Each structure stands twice: as structure tokens, then as C-alpha cells.
Amino acid sequence: MNKEAFVISQFTSPRIGDDGAVVGEWVYSKDIFAQNVHFKREWMSLAQIAKKSMLVNLSDAIAMNAVPKYALIGVTIPRSYTHAELKELTGAFLATCKAWGVELIGGDTTSGERLTISITIISHTKNPVFRKGMKEGHVLAYTGRIGESLKGLKTLMRGGSLGADSRFMKPVLKAAFFYKAAPYVSAAMDISDGLGKDLSRLCAANNLGARFTCKHTKAQLCSGEEYEMLFSFDPRYERILRRIAEQTKTPLTLFGKAVRGRFRCPCKEHHF
Amino acid sequence: MNKEAFVISQFTSPRIGDDGAVVGEWVYSKDIFAQNVHFKREWMSLAQIAKKSMLVNLSDAIAMNAVPKYALIGVTIPRSYTHAELKELTGAFLATCKAWGVELIGGDTTSGERLTISITIISHTKNPVFRKGMKEGHVLAYTGRIGESLKGLKTLMRGGSLGADSRFMKPVLKAAFFYKAAPYVSAAMDISDGLGKDLSRLCAANNLGARFTCKHTKAQLCSGEEYEMLFSFDPRYERILRRIAEQTKTPLTLFGKAVRGRFRCPCKEHHF
Known part of the structure; x- marks a missing residue:
């Protein structure tokens, strides 16, 4: 078992195991998008990185048949980034939120060696779709x-x-x-x-x-x-x-x- | 303005600015707890780090007069960590959740140079307390x-x-x-x-x-x-x-x- 799977295997809530966790009519999903794991800095502009980090999280909500409503964004940012670079990042977060009707309600930033974006999406559904439910013959x-x-x-x-x-x-x-x-x-x-x-x-x-x-x-x-x-x-x-x-x-x-x-x-x- | 403040200043939702964001009766707070920013690895055991990372997030919920109910945990973990070390981390997350009646409903892990813990706490309140509300003479x-x-x-x-x-x-x-x-x-x-x-x-x-x-x-x-x-x-x-x-x-x-x-x-x- 790789380490990621091992850590997740230690968490045993029945709500874990889908693309998001359902609590009442709300669905919570959280994905990390990290430099040198999911992207290299030289491959993409900061705006592209920010946008993709949002989209991969919105994708989890959609897979649960939930409509994304709110986002919290945690970003670890290298100290070397200029204000213009920070603006490119935040501008793309905001534009993507706007395009999807999502309100950015909070977040946190810290400094670190590599750009790492951790997003929590809060989405709404009356009829969640789960991974479980498939029957033989489907x-x-x-x-x-x-x-x-x-x-x-x-x-x-x-x-x-x-x-x-x-x-x-x-x-x-x-x-x-x-x-x-x-x-x-x-x-x-x-x-x-x-x-x-x-x-x-x-x-x-x-x-x-x-x-x-x-x-x-x-x-x-x-x-x-x-x-x-x-x-x-x-x-x-x-x-x-x-x-x-x-x-x-x-x-x-x-x-x-x-x-x-x-x-x-x-x-x-x-x-x- | 430092970079953290700059990034936050770009996000302009009226829900931003408190220890948590209020949506209906739910409060969402998210804090990053990062190696070499908030702690050095040699100062604390992994169990202590995991516990403190939860407590600093629970503190935000309490300050809003909200009772923590659910947690999502995103962890960036150095590849060198052993299974025993991962177990120490996850064990402390779970024990702290249990002690506070919080259900750990999801999360994500990725690898990285430094241990970074990003937690989202979902808490409940009928009467949130905000930073705004103080009057002259209070x-x-x-x-x-x-x-x-x-x-x-x-x-x-x-x-x-x-x-x-x-x-x-x-x-x-x-x-x-x-x-x-x-x-x-x-x-x-x-x-x-x-x-x-x-x-x-x-x-x-x-x-x-x-x-x-x-x-x-x-x-x-x-x-x-x-x-x-x-x-x-x-x-x-x-x-x-x-x-x-x-x-x-x-x-x-x-x-x-x-x-x-x-x-x-x-x-x-x-x-x-």
C-alpha cells in the first residue's frame, strides 16, 4: 500500500471513500494541488495552475451531483513570488470561482518552498451520487x-x-x-x-x-x-x-x- | 503589506475577515500548519504536531461561538516518513477529533519536502460571534x-x-x-x-x-x-x-x- 493510501486507510468514517463527504444536503471535498507532484512550475502559468487547482476540486463536487457554492483556499507560496505573481494567482482563483458561481469565503496562506494549493469546496445537493450503488449488469x-x-x-x-x-x-x-x-x-x-x-x-x-x-x-x-x-x-x-x-x-x-x-x-x- | 496579507486582501467576500466564514448555521475555518513556518520537526513529536494543528483550527471555531462537528485534513508528507510515523500522525488526528466530538470526514494527502497540514473545520452555531460588534466603552x-x-x-x-x-x-x-x-x-x-x-x-x-x-x-x-x-x-x-x-x-x-x-x-x- 502506498503512503497516501495508508494514511487514508487510517481514517474510517463511512463518509470517506467518495469524491466528497456528504453531511445533510452539503458535500465537502478537499484536494491538494502541489508543485512537483501535480505540476511543474515551468509547465504552466500561475493563472493556469490556479484555474486547474480549482477545476480538479469542482470536478469532485460534480461527480457527487452537487452544485459548488463556496470555496476555501489554502496556499503555500514561495517567498520569492512578486506581488504581480500573487495577483495572477488570486485573479485566476477569483475568475474561476466567478465562472462557476462559487463564493470564495476564506482561506489561509503560508510560505514554503513549493507552491501548494489546498482547496475545500462546499457544494449542495438533494440527491448525491456515490461510488457505491452499481449493480451487476449495469x-x-x-x-x-x-x-x-x-x-x-x-x-x-x-x-x-x-x-x-x-x-x-x-x-x-x-x-x-x-x-x-x-x-x-x-x-x-x-x-x-x-x-x-x-x-x-x-x-x-x-x-x-x-x-x-x-x-x-x-x-x-x-x-x-x-x-x-x-x-x-x-x-x-x-x-x-x-x-x-x-x-x-x-x-x-x-x-x-x-x-x-x-x-x-x-x-x-x-x-x- | 506582507504577502500573506496581500493575498487575503485580494479576496473580498464579506464573509472573510473573521476566524471562520459563516454560511447559515455553519462556520468554516481553514488554517495551514507548516513545518519551518509554525514548527520545526525536531521541536515536537509528530503526535504533538498533529494535535496542535487540530487545536489551532478548533480555536477558530470556538472564537466564533461555534461547536466543531466535522474536519477535513490535507497533509503534505515527506517521502521519508515510515508507516510508524504516519500512524503516529493519523492516530493523533483521530484522538484529537474524538476528544472534541469531531468527525473526520475526508482529506487528501500528497508528498512534499516539508510536513504541511491544512485543516478545514466545519462547526455549528445559532449565534456566531464576529470580530465586528465592539462599541466605544466596551x-x-x-x-x-x-x-x-x-x-x-x-x-x-x-x-x-x-x-x-x-x-x-x-x-x-x-x-x-x-x-x-x-x-x-x-x-x-x-x-x-x-x-x-x-x-x-x-x-x-x-x-x-x-x-x-x-x-x-x-x-x-x-x-x-x-x-x-x-x-x-x-x-x-x-x-x-x-x-x-x-x-x-x-x-x-x-x-x-x-x-x-x-x-x-x-x-x-x-x-x-
Whole structure:
């Protein structure tokens, strides 16, 4: 067990294990976005970093069928940063909050060697979607196209650069689709660590396995930070979900079925 | 303006500026507790660090007259930490949560050079106490004895060591007193940066100054991380507040009065 998993395994609240913790109609999610773990400084502008750090947190809320309302931001900032750089960071936080109708209600800053952003998103839902809820025979699906984020990461690691709109730089959250789809969804999470890894978690949460019904390349299976929605549904909802996908112009891939057994992720853990 | 203050100044929600942000009956507070900023690793055990990081966050909730209910913990952990060390950390988080009736509902971990703990506390109140609300003529008071934390810090910086119960190692929160006192309190915050600095913030929030009615040493004025309650109240409540202090065995010092003007903190900013 890696150290991250070990620490989380020590915390045993039944509210832990989803993309967010549900308390009444509120959902709380918290993700850290850290220099040299999730990004290198030379890859992205501070505005891009701030925006992506918000989006990866908003993605958790969406995966729970919750509407993000409030944010708290904790930032560890290198002492060398100028006021102009700080303004670029805070400006991007505020712009992203505004674009998503989120009110930034608090936070904390401290100094440190590397830029680290820890965000808490408070979101609202009357009908949360959990990782648990998938049944044998349910269809497995994801939104969008996957694989590009890992390709982008590899380009960056080779010293190349990426366009501002590439997936690694700027996830495109499928909120419009997912909020409409949620009533027909039995279980969901976002794809943050790769379809393979996240599917293994979704399956484990339901004591089920998965059978793929269409071929996927290793790049598609193992590309993390896609921030697409991974979910399952009862086959009788296929038509309505396809219609919602069409209405919201969201690519939708039905790629498998939940079966008895266990699903093992075929990807190596990757860190840079 | 220092960088921390600059970043916070860019965030302009009216909910920002107190020890926590109030949304309905919920209060959200978030504080970062970071190695080489708030502590050095050799000064304290991991259990002490984890416990103090929780207490400084719980202190914010108490200062708002809110009862802590849930916690989210984000930790940046050096790769060198062993499983035994991780267990010491998580064990202390859980024990502190248990002692305060707080449910740990989520979190995130990542690796990094220095141990950094970012905690979000979700607390409940029907009657929040804010920094704003103090009027001219109100009495200024604080709980406990102050000054010891700075003395402890100086001892540590000279290479000395501290007892496990010394203030710097383990703040003693005055929850029992403050929840009873809150109905009679006009404005409050906790003393995290020193009486002088925090009083200047309390005064600024109310466009008032302060006149001291008893002498304080520089050590008392400038000792941060006391986590005592600093508050103001209408003089007609003096008797009842003294009685609550007696009932809860809480030292209470009435040290001044809110007056017209402005209060300037006489302390230097200290970093180590």
C-alpha cells in the first residue's frame, strides 16, 4: 500500500471513500494541488495552475451531483513570488470561482518552498451520487475523450509545450451533462487517476468486476487527470442518457458492464 | 503589506475577515500548519504536531461561538516518513477529533519536502460571534495567562526543550468558558499572532482604538500562538462574565477599554 493510501486507510468514517463527504444536503471535498507532484512550475502559468487547482476540486463536487457554492483556499507560496505573481494567482482563483458561481469565503496562506494549493469546496445537493450503488449488469460509461492528458504530460516531460486548451492544462468539466444524467446514474466518480485505476476503485466499492465491451489503448486506460465522469447505470436508462449526451453535446462512451468478480487496474502507478 | 496579507486582501467576500466564514448555521475555518513556518520537526513529536494543528483550527471555531462537528485534513508528507510515523500522525488526528466530538470526514494527502497540514473545520452555531460588534466603552478582556508561548518558542530556538504541557506545545482552549460567555460578548477572536497584533485587528474591524487599563510586558503583548480568547463586552455584563469565569475555572483578565481612534500593534512581526 502506498503512503497516501495508508494514511487514508487510517481514517474510517463511512463518509470517506467518495469524491466528497456528504453531511445533510452539503458535500465537502478537499484536494491538494502541489508543485512537483501535480505540476511543474515551468509547465504552466500561475493563472493556469490556479484555474486547474480549482477545476480538479469542482470536478469532485460534480461527480457527487452537487452544485459548488463556496470555496476555501489554502496556499503555500514561495517567498520569492512578486506581488504581480500573487495577483495572477488570486485573479485566476477569483475568475474561476466567478465562472462557476462559487463564493470564495476564506482561506489561509503560508510560505514554503513549493507552491501548494489546498482547496475545500462546499457544494449542495438533494440527491448525491456515490461510488457505491452499481449493480451487476449495469452499464459502465464515461464522458468525453480520454488519453490526451497523459499524452500532454509526456510532451511536457520531454521538454515540449502544450496549447492552453489542451486537456492537461485545462480540464473541461461535464457539469451540464452530469447534473441532467444523475437521476439515472447508479454510481459515479471522476477520472482523476486514469480510467483503469478509477474503475478498479468503483468496482471495489461495489464488490464487483468489470468487462470491457470495447477496446481501449493503454494510453486511454492509464491517462490520469482527465476529469471526465466515470459512471454506471441500469441498462434501461441507456436511451435517455444518450439523449442527454446529445442535448448537451457531450461525447459519451459506453465501454463495459459490471460483472461478478474483481477488476484489477492494468496501469503502473506513475509519478514524475 | 506582507504577502500573506496581500493575498487575503485580494479576496473580498464579506464573509472573510473573521476566524471562520459563516454560511447559515455553519462556520468554516481553514488554517495551514507548516513545518519551518509554525514548527520545526525536531521541536515536537509528530503526535504533538498533529494535535496542535487540530487545536489551532478548533480555536477558530470556538472564537466564533461555534461547536466543531466535522474536519477535513490535507497533509503534505515527506517521502521519508515510515508507516510508524504516519500512524503516529493519523492516530493523533483521530484522538484529537474524538476528544472534541469531531468527525473526520475526508482529506487528501500528497508528498512534499516539508510536513504541511491544512485543516478545514466545519462547526455549528445559532449565534456566531464576529470580530465586528465592539462599541466605544466596551471592556476588553482575554482568557488565560499570556506570554508563555513566546517564551517557549525562544527556548526552542536557543536549542532548549519544552515540557509536553507547555503552552507552545499544547494550547489549552477555553471552550467551556467561551460558549457560556458568548451571549454577553460583543466581538471576539482568538490570540494567534499575539495580543498586540490581534487587538489591532479587532480594533480595525470596529474602527476603534483601545486604552489599556493594566500594564502588560512586551512578552505578553507580542506572544503569538496563545490560543486564548480575546473579546469585548458591554460593561453591564462584567459581573456575569466574572461569574462564568469562576464557574469554569478560567483566568480572566479585563485589560482595557474600546475608545475612539486607532490601536497600533507595538510588536515586530516575527518569523523564525
